Amino acid sequence: MLRVCLAGPSLDILGGQAVQLDRLRRRLEEVPGLSVGFVPMNPRLPGPLRALQRVKYLRTVVTFAAYVASLVRTVGRYDVIHAFSPSYWAYLLGPVPAMVVARLARRGAILNYHSGEAGDHLARWPAAVSMARLAHRIVVPSGYLVEVFSRFGLAAQAIHNFVDVESIPFRVRASPRPVFLSNRNLEPLYNVACSVRAFARIQREVPGATLTIAGYGSQRPQLEALVAELGLANVRFAGRVPPEAMSRLLDEADVMLNSPDIDNMPLSLLEAQAAGLPIATTSTGGIPFIVRHELTGLLVPPGDDEALAGAALRILSEPGLAQRLSLAARAECVARYSWAAVEAEWVRVYRDAAAAAGRAS
Numbered sequence: 001m002l003r004v005c006l007a008g009p010s011l012d013i014l015g016g017q018a019v020q021l022d023r024l025r026r027r028l029e030e031v032p033g034l035s036v037g038f039v040p041m042n043p044r045l046p047g048p049l050r051a052l053q054r055v056k057y058l059r060t061v062v063t064f065a066a067y068v069a070s071l072v073r074t075v076g077r078y079d080v081i082h083a084f085s086p087s088y089w090a091y092l093l094g095p096v097p098a099m100v101v102a103r104l105a106r107r108g109a110i111l112n113y114h115s116g117e118a119g120d121h122l123a124r125w126p127a128a129v130s131m132a133r134l135a136h137r138i139v140v141p142s143g144y145l146v147e148v149f150s151r152f153g154l155a156a157q158a159i160h161n162f163v164d165v166e167s168i169p170f171r172v173r174a175s176p177r178p179v180f181l182s183n184r185n186l187e188p189l190y191n192v193a194c195s196v197r198a199f200a201r202i203q204r205e206v207p208g209a210t211l212t213i214a215g216y217g218s219q220r221p222q223l224e225a226l227v228a229e230l231g232l233a234n235v236r237f238a239g240r241v242p243p244e245a246m247s248r249l250l251d252e253a254d255v256m257l258n259s260p261d262i263d264n265m266p267l268s269l270l271e272a273q274a275a276g277l278p279i280a281t282t283s284t285g286g287i288p289f290i291v292r293h294e295l296t297g298l299l300v301p302p303g304d305d306e307a308l309a310g311a312a313l314r315i316l317s318e319p320g321l322a323q324r325l326s327l328a329a330r331a332e333c334v335a336r337y338s339w340a341a342v343e344a345e346w347v348r349v350y351r352d353a354a355a356a357a358g359r360a361s
Contacts, residue, residue, distance in 0.1 A: 001033060001034070002033060002035070002079055002350055002354060003036075003078040004034060004035070004037070004078060004079065004082055004350050005036075005037040005039060005074060005075070005077070005078040005081050005082065006021055006024065006028075006036065006037070006039070006082050007038075007039045007081055007082065007083045008084025008085075008094065008095075009040065009042055009084065009094075010040040012042055013042055015185060019243050020161055020267060021038075022243075023162070023163075023164065024346070027339050027343070028346070031347060037074065039071055039074055039098075041067050042063060042067075043067055045063070045066055049062070060093070064093055064097075067093075067097065068101070071097060071098055071101045075102060075105045075107055076105060079350075079354045079357075079359045080102075080107060080108035080109075080353045080357075081098050081099070081101070081107055081108065081109055081110065082350070083095035083102075083109070083110065083111055083112060083135075084114065085111055085112055085113040086114065086115050087113075087115035087120075088121055088125070091121065091125075091128060095111055096131050096134070099134040100134065102134075103134055106359070107357055108136050108137075108354045108357040108359060109134055109135045109136050109353065110135060110137050110350075110353050111132055111137075111138045111139070112139045113140050113149075114141060115264060116144075116145075116189075116262045116263040116264035118145055118148045118149065119148045122148070123152075132149075133154070137353045137356070138154060138157070139156065139157055139158075139159050139349060140156045141159065141160055141161045141265040142160070142265040142289045144285055144286030144288075144289050145286065146158050159342055159345045159346060159349065160265070160336060160337050160341065160342055161267055161270060161337065162270075162338055162339050162341065162342050163333065163337055164339070165274045165334050165337075165338045167247065168247050168250065168271060169251045169275060170275060171276050172276055172323055173254050173278055173323065173325075173326045174322065176255060176278065176316055176322040178206045178209035178210065178255075178316055179209075179254045180199060180202070180209065180254075180256070180257050180312070181212050181214065181250070181255070181256050181257070181277070182211065182212070182214065183214045183241075183246070183249070183250075183258075183268040183271075183272070184214075185215045185216060186213075186219040186220045187217040187219060188219060189262040190260045190262075191259050191260055191282075191303065192213065192215070192223055194282070194303055194305045195211075195213075195259045195308065196211075196213075196227060196230070196232070196235075197230070197305035198257060198306075198308035198312065199211045199235070199309070200230045201305065201309035202309050205313060206313075206316065207233075208234070210236070211234065211235045211236070212236045212249060212253065213235065213238065214238040214239075214241045215240070216240040220237065224237065247275070250271060250275040251275060253277055254278070255277070255279075255280060255322075256269070256279045256280065257280055257281075257308065257312060258279060258280070258281035258287075259282045259302075259303075260282060261282075261302055262284060262285060263284045263285040263287055264285050264286040265289070265290055269281065269290060269291060270333060270337045273296065273297075273330060273332065273333040273337070274330060275330075276326040276327070276330045277326070277329075278315045278321075278322045278325040278326055279291055279296075279298070280297070280298045280311035281298070281299060281300070281308075282299070282300055282301065282302040282303070282308065283299040283300065283301065283302065287299070290337075292332075295325075295328055296325060296328050297325060298314065298315065299311075
């Protein structure tokens with residue numbers, strides 16, 4: 001029996017990494033010969049101590065202390081610690097302690113780095129490169145990040161993010177309606193404002209067009225103000241949407257708008273592909289590795305709302321385009337981004353990390 005502990009964000013932080021971790025944990029529990037545990041980097045403190053997590057700055061200290069204590073208590077039960085990794089300060093607070101504890105306990109350490117900000121992070125923080133060498137194996141979701149890590153002398157392997165394709169309703173968009181969806185957290189790096197400006201151009205051409213903006217974050221007031229400034233109708237902010245409710249929004253829409261300035265391998269695009277939802281997106285970071293221009297989606301330059309609107313209008317108006325993108329994206333998602341496509345790769349990397357730490361299974 002190979003014992004693996006996942007360390008990373010719980011669904012209390014609703015974002016791509018938390019969703020992917022939860023999805024991976026549930027799937028790994030079904031794999032014969034594996035025993036799986038989970039240590040959240042954002043643990044809920046018990047009873048009255050929970051109030052401390054509502055105090056700015058103090059919450060970081062007490063949450064970090066509780067996380068490290070949990071790692072120390074549980075590491076002895078496992079052969080491998082698999083640490084999910086964001087960038088910058090969260091890198092120091094999440095995966096680095098997990099790797100240190102794993103190394104001290106002579107357990108296998110896996111750094112699973114997800115952030116599209118890797119290039120800037122590793123360039124600005126040289127110590128982060130040294131810390132990454134604590135890992136017995138570095139795993140990233142895309143070939144894009146493999147290339148980024150190689151520039152810093154770090155060998156990484158790609159194991160794609162995956163979606164539960166069987167749980168996402170698939171619908172071919174043969175005659176797409178002007179019903180648009182944006183599904184990104186409302187933070188500056190995802191530049192949802194570009195999608196809003198693109199939608200303004202679309203609505204001038206198609207007055208009945210609608211846009212649902214799913215996600216939450218610091219930019220919501222600015223985005224609501226932008227919608228008002230542009231005089232847009234039929235724009236709905238759906239807020240925080242849990243994974244189990246996202247399938248309905250995907251099925252309701254006929255075109256996905258996506259316009260980040262920084263990105264890696266967004267689950268939102270994989271889910272759109274699984275649903276057969278045609279995608280118009282900026283060609284940022286790792287996105288061209290999963291959306292192939294004119295084959296499984298349409299790519300435009302980052303920050304170009306005019307080009308994004310043009311791509312979306314093509315999907316609406318060009319005969320056969322939406323149907324072709326819909327069918328091809330679904331087929332590629334099943335082939336490359338399903339659990340069946342990545343299960344054996346994860347089992348192999350766990351065994352490799354355990355062996356590298358001297359814990360043969």
